[in-house]
Amino acid sequence: MSSVVDGIGAGIPGSRDTRRSDAPSSYLTDGMSIGSWLATHDHKRIAILYAITITAFFFIGGAAATLIRLELATPAGDLVRAETYNKLFTMHGVIMVWFFLIPSIPATLGNFLVPLMIGARDLAFPRLNLTSFYLYVGGAVFTLAAMIAGGVDTGWTFYAPFSTLFSNTHVLYVLAGVFVVGFSSILTGLNIIVTVHKMRAPGMTWFRLPLFVWAQYATSAILVLATPVLAMTLVLLTVERVFGIGIFDPALGGDPLLFQHLFWFYSHPAVYIMVLPAMGVVSELVANGARNPVFGYKTMAFAIIAIAVIGFLVWGHHMFVSGQSMYAGIVFSFMSFLVAIPSAVKVFNWTATLWHGRIVYTAPMLYALGFVGLFTIGGMTGLFLAALALDVHLTDTYFVIAHFHYIMVGGTVSAYLGGVHFWWPKITGRLYSDRWARFAAVLLFVGFNFTFFPQYLLGIAGMPRRYHEYPPEFQTLNVLSSAGALVLALGYLLPLLYLGWSLFRGPRAPANPWHATGLEWQTTSPPPTHNFASTPVVTAPPYAYVPMRDVVDAREGTQ
Amino acid sequence: MTPACASLRAADHGPALRVAEQFEEASQQRAAATLGMWIFLATEVMFFGALFFAYSIARYQFPAAFAAASRHTNIVLGTTNTAVLLTSSLFMALAVKCAEEDLRRATVTLLAITGLLGLAFMGIKLTEYALDYRDHLVPAVNFAFDPAYARGALVFFGLYFLTTGLHLVHLSVGIALVALFAWRVARRRPNALADQVDIVGLYWHFVDIVWIFLYPCLYLVSRT
Numbered sequence: 151m152s153s154v155v156d157g158i159g160a161g162i163p164g165s166r167d168t169r170r171s172d173a174p175s176s177y178l179t180d181g182m183s184i185g186s187w188l189a190t191h192d193h194k195r196i197a198i199l200y201a202i203t204i205t206a207f208f209f210i211g212g213a214a215a216t217l218i219r220l221e222l223a224t225p226a227g228d229l230v231r232a233e234t235y236n237k238l239f240t241m242h243g244v245i246m247v248w249f250f251l252i253p254s255i256p257a258t259l260g261n262f263l264v265p266l267m268i269g270a271r272d273l274a275f276p277r278l279n280l281t282s283f284y285l286y287v288g289g290a291v292f293t294l295a296a297m298i299a300g301g302v303d304t305g306w307t308f309y310a311p312f313s314t315l316f317s318n319t320h321v322l323y324v325l326a327g328v329f330v331v332g333f334s335s336i337l338t339g340l341n342i343i344v345t346v347h348k349m350r351a352p353g354m355t356w357f358r359l360p361l362f363v364w365a366q367y368a369t370s371a372i373l374v375l376a377t378p379v380l381a382m383t384l385v386l387l388t389v390e391r392v393f394g395i396g397i398f399d400p401a402l403g404g405d406p407l408l409f410q411h412l413f414w415f416y417s418h419p420a421v422y423i424m425v426l427p428a429m430g431v432v433s434e435l436v437a438n439g440a441r442n443p444v445f446g447y448k449t450m451a452f453a454i455i456a457i458a459v460i461g462f463l464v465w466g467h468h469m470f471v472s473g474q475s476m477y478a479g480i481v482f483s484f485m486s487f488l489v490a491i492p493s494a495v496k497v498f499n500w501t502a503t504l505w506h507g508r509i510v511y512t513a514p515m516l517y518a519l520g521f522v523g524l525f526t527i528g529g530m531t532g533l534f535l536a537a538l539a540l541d542v543h544l545t546d547t548y549f550v551i552a553h554f555h556y557i558m559v560g561g562t563v564s565a566y567l568g569g570v571h572f573w574w575p576k577i578t579g580r581l582y583s584d585r586w587a588r589f590a591a592v593l594l595f596v597g598f599n600f601t602f603f604p605q606y607l608l609g610i611a612g613m614p615r616r617y618h619e620y621p622p623e624f625q626t627l628n629v630l631s632s633a634g635a636l637v638l639a640l641g642y643l644l645p646l647l648y649l650g651w652s653l654f655r656g657p658r659a660p661a662n663p664w665h666a667t668g669l670e671w672q673t674t675s676p677p678p679t680h681n682f683a684s685t686p687v688v689t690a691p692p693y694a695y696v697p698m699r700d701v702v703d704a705r706e707g708t709q
Numbered sequence: 710m711t712p713a714c715a716s717l718r719a720a721d722h723g724p725a726l727r728v729a730e731q732f733e734e735a736s737q738q739r740a741a742a743t744l745g746m747w748i749f750l751a752t753e754v755m756f757f758g759a760l761f762f763a764y765s766i767a768r769y770q771f772p773a774a775f776a777a778a779s780r781h782t783n784i785v786l787g788t789t790n791t792a793v794l795l796t797s798s799l800f801m802a803l804a805v806k807c808a809e810e811d812l813r814r815a816t817v818t819l820l821a822i823t824g825l826l827g828l829a830f831m832g833i834k835l836t837e838y839a840l841d842y843r844d845h846l847v848p849a850v851n852f853a854f855d856p857a858y859a860r861g862a863l864v865f866f867g868l869y870f871l872t873t874g875l876h877l878v879h880l881s882v883g884i885a886l887v888a889l890f891a892w893r894v895a896r897r898r899p900n901a902l903a904d905q906v907d908i909v910g911l912y913w914h915f916v917d918i919v920w921i922f923l924y925p926c927l928y929l930v931s932r933t
Contacts, residue, residue, distance in 0.1 A: 270731065271730065271731045272730075272731035273731070274731065274732075274741040274745065275741075275745060276729075276731060336752050340745060340748045340749060340752070341745075343744075343748055344741050344744050344748065345741075347741075347744055348737055348740050348741040348744060349731070349732075349737075349741070374748055374751060374752050375751065375752070375755055376755070377752070378752045378753070378755040378756035378758075378759070379755050379756075379758070379759045381756060382756050382757075382760050382763075383759060385871070386759075386760075386763055386871075389867060389871055392849075393848055393849035393867060394848075394849060395848055395849070395863060395864055395867030396860065396863070396864055397763055397767065397864065397867070397868075402860070402863075402864075403770060403771065403860045403861065403864060404767075404770075404864070405766055405767075405770065408763060408766050412759055412762070412763070415759075680730070685733070
């Protein structure tokens with residue numbers, strides 16, 4: 151590996167030597183007060199602030215999901231009232247989409263790893279990065295206030311005119327919360343784009359970037375271009391709700407389809423904001439787990455860009471039954487099929503990366519393989535929904551719920567957890583129990599499939615989404631789903647325990663426990679505040695894995 | 710301009726701009742800041758873009774009402790304001806040039822004029838709002854219109870206040886930035902700040918461009 155990186159920082163005019171004798175050994179020990187964390191400009195510490203906050207939101211959103219599954223264990227609406235049920239699924243959706251999934255990988259792993267992977271000391275705008283975190287917190291406060299004040303019942307989609315005229319719940323608080331958190335996304339995206347363009351170490355050309363960085367870059371472009379449209383849509387909703395100006399409400403002369411177009415212009419690309427970073431994580435994990443270079447690196451990079459671009463042109467497939475023009479529907483259907491091509495290219499290339507590899511079934515690799523399988527199922531069922539005629543039958547059924555949970559939970563959350571396990575030694579400087587981690591990964595995979603596969607069958611059988619009661623013939627599958635959710639919940643809670651334990655009792659991690667390539671593994675674990683002792687120089691493409699005969703097993707922290 | 714500027718050339722030099730620790734050198738910092746502003750402006754284009762899209766749809770729904778409503782906007786004040794804002798952009802461009810040339814007093818003066826023209830725009834716009842109030846054109850507060858067109862006119866004036874209001878918010882940020890940089894340039898070497906003045910200039914021109922689209926949409930189209 152020493153041929154990949156060669157420290158010459160001292161030779162570059164204007165570069166500052168970070169190897170002061172009194173410098174703390176890692177970013178974790180560079181200031182121990184609460185203030186040194188809450189006012190930090192270090193991208194690694196900000197990533198951890200995000201990680202803690204989104205984990206809290208994940209479990210709040212998960213609690214709402216637990217109540218939903220409990221209610222649906224029996225056909226009768228006996229646990230909560232219909233209104234409460236509406237508030238529960240709205241809360242689940244709003245929190246999971248905007249306060250967990252969208253910031254999940256970009257703001258935590260992306261924030262932490264992008265500068266390390268490109269050999270930079272920090273993001274281009276560290277103060278903006280901190281601002282972005284506090285905007286996220288501000289949006290979170292608004293949203294939690296709405297939840298505490300009594301909740302919102304519009305669904306996470308805020309369809310007008312229900313959200314502007316009929317709903318008597320605290321819609322404005324939630325709109326404000328999502329509006330503010332949108333600016334947090336925009337600023338994170340801006341920061342990452344500028345960082346990737348301007349902060350790469352000498353020799354780090356575009357086609358030497360790890361695919362994780364490519365994915366963060368494409369995601370950031372979507373964040374920057376799509377989120378403002380959502381922000382304006384929410385402003386227009388507010389104007390209609392408060393001042394009665396008919397923009398969306400047909401009774402006032404507005405156009406409800408306009409709302410759907412504007413909303414999905416953001417919210418469909420938002421699906422790619424959630425899944426592209428996951429694809430980036432999985433590319434790193436699969437290459438390391440198979441000890442092979444990623445198959446077709448360039449096609450992988452171009453596929454990421456293609457998904458990001460085409461992803462902007464498919465939003466109308468959420469509106470096939472809304473009354474939009476049939477010809478528009480045909481075009482949107484075609485574009486939706488088109489976006490499946492680069493997605494399939496990625497799945498085939500991950501599979502080809504495994505070929506002739508020396509596969510090690512570590513916990514991160516299990517999460518990554520789980521991602522590939524679940525993403526494939528989620529993606530294939532997406533094609534059912536992209537087909538005009540079939541979609542008429544499946545719209546607003548549990549088939550749709552199952553489809554997007556396969557992408558967002560089976561895909562993104564698996565990849566996020568895989569990434570957290572993979573980079574945990576780098577982030578914390580500690581090793582965890584790989585045996586427990588593998589157990590949790592399997593539990594999650596099994597629990598996930600038990601929870602969501604029955605929902606495909608329920609959807610095909612015609613069970614509609616968003617109702618708190620259902621005919622008795624759907625009960626068997628619903629019980630299966632609720633039981634699976636219990637297993638899934640265990641799969642999510644377990645990492646809290648053994649990762650938490652490793653923080654205090656885990657063995658110290660070496661700089662590169664996985665024998666991985668990539669600049670982030672060339673520095674110490676955990677890295678120093680300015681990441682590298684001297685600016686690295688890159689001379690080789692990424693994933694320079696040689697199929698090694700004697701791979702040292704990183705399991706259980708053995709060295 | 711140049712000879713006059715030359716006599717104002719800064720005599721003493723303040724401290725040069727510090728390179729933030731994440732950057733290797735000043736040119737990298739400069740390039741990053743400029744790209745950052747361009748990307749920010751791209752988000753702003755999408756932000757206002759959604760609003761112009763909503764305007765287009767509403768106009769298509771209510772062509773006659775929009776025509777009637779646009780005749781009630783104050784074309785004299787609107788046109789004056791267009792001239793004021795375009796002139797401010799001229800002074801902004803000159804300030805950027807003078808900052809590059811290290812002309813301290815000229816830069817400060819030009820930035821001050823830019824900011825004052827921005828304030829003049831705000832004053833005129835607020836006067837216009839007061840007149841709109843007098844003429845019962847403020848939705849939800851004081852609104853009365855020919856019943857044949859009332860529904861569409863309400864949407865028109867709702868969008869009018871939303872778009873011009875958001876534009877004013879952006880303009881006030883611009884005025885604050887211009888004032889801040891006038892003050893900073895007065896205390897430092899202008900060319901150490903030239904790149905930042907340039908970036909403020911980008912923002913200022915963007916706010917100007919938004920108005921260039923708003924003015925015909927709100928005041929001119931179908932006004933006969």
